[in-house]
Amino acid sequence: MKNRNWKAAPVFCAAVMSMLAAVPAWAAEAKLPEGIQVEGESLAGLTRQEAEKRIEERLDGMAGQLVILDVQGEKAGTTARDLGFYWSNPEEIQAAIGEYEEANLVRRYMMAADLEAEPLELPLEVSVEEEAIRAFVEEHCQDVVSVGQNASIIRENGAFQITPEVTGIEVDLEATAARLNQALAEGLEQEVRAEAVVKESQPAITAADLETIQDVLGTFSTDFSSSGAARSTNLSVGAGKINGHVLMPGETLSGYECLQPFTAANGYKSAAAYENGQVVDSIGGGVCQIATTLYNAALLAEIEITQRQNHSMSVGYVKPSRDAAIAGTYKDIKVTNNYETPIYVEGYTQGRTLTFTIYGKETRPANREIEFISETLGVVNPGAPKEVMNASMAPGSRRQVQSAHRGIRSRLWKVVRVDGAEVERTILSTDTYNASPAIVQVGPPLPAALPAPLPAPLPETTAGGATEGTVPETTPAIPEGPGYEQPSQSPSSVIVPVETTPAPSSEPAATAPATVPETAPAAPPEVPGALPEQPAV
Numbered sequence: 001m002k003n004r005n006w007k008a009a010p011v012f013c014a015a016v017m018s019m020l021a022a023v024p025a026w027a028a029e030a031k032l033p034e035g036i037q038v039e040g041e042s043l044a045g046l047t048r049q050e051a052e053k054r055i056e057e058r059l060d061g062m063a064g065q066l067v068i069l070d071v072q073g074e075k076a077g078t079t080a081r082d083l084g085f086y087w088s089n090p091e092e093i094q095a096a097i098g099e100y101e102e103a104n105l106v107r108r109y110m111m112a113a114d115l116e117a118e119p120l121e122l123p124l125e126v127s128v129e130e131e132a133i134r135a136f137v138e139e140h141c142q143d144v145v146s147v148g149q150n151a152s153i154i155r156e157n158g159a160f161q162i163t164p165e166v167t168g169i170e171v172d173l174e175a176t177a178a179r180l181n182q183a184l185a186e187g188l189e190q191e192v193r194a195e196a197v198v199k200e201s202q203p204a205i206t207a208a209d210l211e212t213i214q215d216v217l218g219t220f221s222t223d224f225s226s227s228g229a230a231r232s233t234n235l236s237v238g239a240g241k242i243n244g245h246v247l248m249p250g251e252t253l254s255g256y257e258c259l260q261p262f263t264a265a266n267g268y269k270s271a272a273a274y275e276n277g278q279v280v281d282s283i284g285g286g287v288c289q290i291a292t293t294l295y296n297a298a299l300l301a302e303i304e305i306t307q308r309q310n311h312s313m314s315v316g317y318v319k320p321s322r323d324a325a326i327a328g329t330y331k332d333i334k335v336t337n338n339y340e341t342p343i344y345v346e347g348y349t350q351g352r353t354l355t356f357t358i359y360g361k362e363t364r365p366a367n368r369e370i371e372f373i374s375e376t377l378g379v380v381n382p383g384a385p386k387e388v389m390n391a392s393m394a395p396g397s398r399r400q401v402q403s404a405h406r407g408i409r410s411r412l413w414k415v416v417r418v419d420g421a422e423v424e425r426t427i428l429s430t431d432t433y434n435a436s437p438a439i440v441q442v443g444p445p446l447p448a449a450l451p452a453p454l455p456a457p458l459p460e461t462t463a464g465g466a467t468e469g470t471v472p473e474t475t476p477a478i479p480e481g482p483g484y485e486q487p488s489q490s491p492s493s494v495i496v497p498v499e500t501t502p503a504p505s506s507e508p509a510a511t512a513p514a515t516v517p518e519t520a521p522a523a524p525p526e527v528p529g530a531l532p533e534q535p536a537v
Contacts, residue, residue, distance in 0.1 A: 035115025084129025218301030
């Protein structure tokens with residue numbers, strides 16, 4: 001009833017003037033005149049409250065109406081109420097009724113005259129909720145809806161094998177909701193039918209994308225011939241968890257996310273790792289060599305290094321500033337594919353060698369070469385060996401449990417040459433490795449020497465030189481057992497020479513020290529009140 005030009009009624013004007021003085025406008029009960037209808041139903045003679053109740057009763061009946069959704073020939077039924085049916089235009093109808101109710105008598109008369117000449121038909125608009133439709137489709141249309149599958153790639157026996165993508169089918173919820181709303185708007189006096197809008201779901205990775213993976217972008221190997229069986233197992237298990245990862249353009253791989261959790265249930269064994277400058281046994285010990293090998297392959301492939309931290313002490317399998325550590329969640333190796341085509345990460349162990357290779361589509365010029373140069377800026381000697389008492393060892397014995405590490409400050413250069421001429425030299429990182437003395441465990445001190453026994457007195461002799469009794473032994477026997485040794489034996493202590501860990505002499509990697517395998521950095525200095533750090537593995 002808005003925007004209507006209500007006409008004056010001259011015949012009525014004189015008659016109502018006297019009524020206005022005797023009956024205030026607010027005292028008259030507003031009942032709607034003829035001419036106001038909602039979806040063909042007249043509201044004449046009803047008050048505002050009665051009209052709203054009439055509409056709500058009609059809506060309640062509409063909400064119970066059966067609704068049939070046709071999804072690719074599969075029909076599923078429900079009620080409008082279960083689809084979140086609601087009245088979507090109450091403000092419009094309430095405003096039209098309120099305009100008449102709040103008018104004075106003269107105004108009401110003028111409005112009634114207009115309504116008689118031109119009735120007002122108010123639409124009753126209803127709708128359903130998209131989330132309710134989503135739940136309904138997911139519950140009843142699983143046999144029709146299918147999820148698309150990305151193409152996949154795997155490298156076996158030196159060749160790539162590609163499994164093609166599968167196109168999925170999904171219901172367009174927004175378009176289907178619009179169709180249901182349109183069907184509901186046409187009336188709920190009888191069963192409502194609507195056909196779902198179905199569309200194909202295209203996979204994000206196609207076989208055509210993966211067919212571009214053909215070239216070696218970068219490969220690097222490190223040696224672990226000095227590692228024990230447990231550490232060797234950890235390298236093989238960890239490499240397998242990264243092997244086969246495909247990175248689409250812009251995607252990032254996290255070494256920690258691929259390798260964790262470091263538990264026996266995840267295939268790892270207990271091996272040596274660094275914690276607070278000492279060698280400790282830790283589940284997963286050795287996986288820092290995986291991070292290092294992947295880091296160097298990524299450098300050669302020239303993909304983006306998103307995160308990398310060096311060890312706190314130098315390692316023996318690569319030169320300074322070419323290592324990468326994994327420790328807890330605060331040290332990680334992350335690489336990002338900055339190519340326009342996908343890349344494939346291959347990792348494996350063969351014999352006593354760990355190798356990572358990054359495949360993709362080579363776009364770099366053939367006459368362009370890159371080299372990475374480790375430069376040592378300063379060295380700090382580790383100092384005298386540190387002795388640690390071990391009460392379980394034999395008295396006087398010694399055993400070296402950690403080799404010495406020189407403190408090193410180094411940096412890594414990236415050098416680019418075109419046709420043999422240097423065109424670029426960039427510092428990639430500057431790193432500091434702490435000095436750490438050798439650690440030697442020692443057994444308890446040897447026991448003090450026993451005092452020599454006093455000589456026994458000679459027995460008296462009888463005539464003729466006969467001896468009475470027996471002459472005792474001059475030296476009592478010393479009991480054998482813990483804490484004792486025969487006087488004739490020398491102490492059985494073992495002196496272990498303390499050596500520093502030599503830097504690798506050639507690339508890709510040098511043999512690790514033959515004492516304790518370097519696996520990961522020691523934790524940072526302890527801060528009062530802070531939680532203890534986890535061992536780096």
